[in-house]
């Protein structure tokens with residue numbers, strides 16, 4: 001289920017952001033003590049920020065946000081999809097199901113808008129997920145000491 005973040009998700013957010021495995025291709029995790037200190041009690045809520053809930057507990061996060069500034073001109077001003085799941089929830093298809101549902105929501109709210117996605121090419125699980133969701137390559141580029149992939153999902157054209 002996709003829902004808004006709630007105060008009871010705090011421990012899962014800390015775990016997600018402190019996990020070295022989750023951040024292997026994202027520049028490394030944040031220190032646990034810093035997260036414990038600085039994470040707000042009630043997470044910020046905004047349209048496009050979803051907690052993925054499985055059986056009443058948070059297993060991940062899906063974000064759709066407009067990149068006002070982006071290091072690639074092709075992505076500037078477009079809405080960007082991001083996803084982070086706790087490693088124990090990997091390998092079951094939950095990320096694909098949750099992202100597809102978030103994109104469906106987005107198509108209803110802003111019909112006709114493209115969505116972009118940036119990920120390291122070495123992040124095989126993320127690359128597979130992007131392909132499954134219908135993202136196709138715009139370009140590859142080098143940043144943060146790694147090859148990055150910029151993909152775009154073209155807007156769904158309403159059938160007549």
Ligand SMILES: CC(C)(COP(=O)(O)OP(=O)(O)OC[C@H]1O[C@@H](n2cnc3c(N)ncnc32)[C@H](O)[C@@H]1OP(=O)(O)O)[C@@H](O)C(=O)NCCC(=O)NCCS
Pocket residue numbers: 021022023025026081082083084085086089090091092093094095096097118119123125126128129132
């Ligand atoms: C990227 C990430 C979300 C992918 O998670 P994931 O669980 O591998 O992704 P999916 O939901 O697509 O599940 C894939 C696997 O579940 C398995 N699976 C089981 N049942 C399934 C089902 N009903 N439908 C789809 N897949 C299923 C398959 O083995 C599938 O592997 P495949 O793609 O090789 O076929 C996860 O690795 C992650 O959180 N990584 C850290 C954060 C990150 O790097 N984010 C990218 C930054 S944008």
